[in-house]
Amino acid sequence: MLLRLIPLLALPLLAQNNWDEPFPPHRIADNLYYVGSAGLSSYLITSPKGHMLINASFDRTVPLIRASVEKLGFKLTDVKIILANHAHNDHVAGTALLKELTGAKVFIMEGDDKVVASGGQGQYKYTDTWKPVKVDKVLKDGEIVEIGGSKLRAHLTPGHTRGNTTWTMETTDQGKKLHAVIIGSPNVNPGFELVNNKTYPEMAGDYARTFRVLKALQCDLFLGAHGEYYDMAKKYKNLKPGAANPFIDPAGYREYVSEREQYYLYTLEKQKKQ
């Protein structure tokens, strides 16, 4: 089992060369759109009363997000709530700028809220900083964020960060009800200490909890904080009017979660022996 997985072990070292590349914005389901760059996912959840946006990415990504939102026929200033997958710079550094441009409220999961608000203080392992931003609401596990009938549920999936958040929503496509899952990050990054971790001692247990949560979620539309998680570019090519929605991929979701769990367990065992 593990042998088969070895070639995939390099996966968490995500290619960063496409982070600043634009990507065609696209509709994933009726009120769910992709507005991120080629390597950094941002999602727009629309409603007649305003929109929610997941992941502001970097300051330099915000103009790309704006262009994508406008290309889809929406207004950036209609974004009323800014959310995130987790408090690492590639997902939240541009939050202050996006808040300034939209006047939106910022809602962040407990555990990541202080890191986002302080501009990067208190991160495990990383020391990069960004512009501090007011967090208007601290979310709890299971909380529903709602605007104009569009609803997202925040699932605490910690480990990668203390407040790492996986978002789920019920949506529709061509009249069919679908469950979307936007994975925060299940990745054990290089240098993360699952054993004898002095600053984040509960890390290994947090990852274990995350895999339990992810395996229990119902998933039709498989999405995540980076397009690489779900092969976005390839699926996007198959997005054609009248064809099956390529983002519906429950088997791909289960496979991804299972492969990431195997990698976590492999790393845990390896570190225990050191």
Ligand SMILES: [Zn+2]
């Ligand atoms: Zn991260």
